[in-house]
Amino acid sequence: MANNLDDLGVFVAVVKAKGFRRAARQLGLSPATVSETISRLEARLELRLLTRTTRAVTPTEAGEALARRVAPLLAEMEDSLHAARSQSGALHGRLVLNVPGAVMVDILPPLVEAFCALYPQVEIEIMVDDRMVDAVAAGCDAGIRYGEALAQDMIAVPIGPRRQQAALAAAPAYLAREGCPAHPRDLLHHACLRARFSSGALVPWTFEKEGEEIRLDPKARLIIGTGGSAALIGHAVAGLGVCLTFRNWLEPHFKAGHLVPVLPDWWEEFEGPYLYFYGRRPPAALRAFVDFLRAQPQVAGP
Template sequence: MANNETYRSLDDLQVFQAVADTGGFRAAARALGQSPSGVSETITQLEARLGVALFNRTTRSVMLTEAGRQLATRIGPLLADTRAALDEAASSRALVRGRLRLNVPAAVMVDILPPILDRFMNRHPEVHVDLIVEDRLVDITRADCDAGIRYGEHLEQDVIAVPIGPERQQAGVAAGPSYWARRGIPTHPSQLMDHDCIRTRLAGAALFPWEFEQGAETLVLDPPARLSVTSGGAAAAIDLAIAGHGVIYIFRNWLDPHFATGSLVPALADWWPGYDGPRLYFSSRLVAPPLRALVDMLAQDRRAGDG
């Protein structure tokens, strides 16, 4: 029978949500800073109090039962709101405290997000920043995150999205001098179909197409890949392009430092496409003070840039 004893511990529900989000006791323990045995014991006690199994356990996996899925769906938003309310209570106008947990793609970790976080953490030393780096679009509430950063995906109507970093970016084509000397620099994107290409993709997803535009003309290519790598290995892919193993198509801001040194040589620059930069997205329901402080700083940055 449900009673106050059943719901006595918000911490137990936080542990349950962590296991549900990460899919395992060890991963949840790492996220929570606890021992796997402690997490397992908490779940066992919670299941005993509820009188129902929340997870099906095997030697290889931990899966939510139907009762567990229903509980996770209901309590995810409640836990996020509770944490935000506690952070707000702990903060004052003069000092922001609490946790800022962001789900971000690897692409922004190279040169976009670090300087932003540097300024933010210097401004708000009492905020603990927790970064979850992955490339799939997630439900930030279910993932116990305050906000996410993504490029151009469709977002729900109740989600707010604001620019973070450059409002516009560009993709570029490049190869090492030794490669161009050996194979020749193309004069039209279609000629890339006859080159060794270094391609990137999201984990478990198709290779990113190579898109080009010049005036009103657009072109989308699926060139042969001599090497393909997930987005987390982009730095190694650039190194291999520098070493002369093929042509790479990737963020121009990642290529510019190598153009400056001559270790990479651009090609087809008048065909490079532009696109919207990354956006910080978050629920409009309740914005915790650490996230509000980040959003306010980004707005200040944009106003300073406009000035």
């Protein structure tokens, strides 16, 4: 019985996705496994359910009728199981997230801790990776990204602050020695501390003010991988040069007087991070995490 339900779930996913590859991506399976599952289901029912061409996969008349009847039943069953788990407080499962290092400083950890307190029997694995790989293809349930163009079949949920800023900072001693830039292009004559993504690209230095945008590629006195952002800020505190990074990371140093804001009128603002995943019927642990995120004030607010 369980195998029959699983096979029907794969069949409905293929019909909705209109293809094996997209359905496989949504389900976290290989296209070959999805194709074999459909063939097994058709053999069991002695019916041809899908018409396959090089351009599309479409249901036959019998397949369309079956999908129309089965889809709401599967959805209702999944909702019932999720409700039962939630009410009992005994949600089990495993949640694997693929995230950039930027959210591991002060955004994701408190959320994970609060979620673990609510669901102590859910196992969580966090893969920290700045290469911006496809999270599902990497074997994860969901990913967290900044401003990434998402495929049409992805669902995105805000996580953390809705807006963030890239702030420029330097130590008082450095500015006293080298002078304070009056315009972003002045940075071309300063010692710049830059970060590099795992892909090999340098983190861009972009500034904006009153509709004007300036993108610079200043020569770096020091380059550190994005995983070493704390060290980058530490070197700025030590007076080695000017650094550009998340404002929320720099605020404690501004308050302590270890760093001074540089060109604050030019700081670029951008959207905060999003959790994204494929499909509208995620696994129970992921669905619980999504519901938890949506209940957070910074997500539910305007």
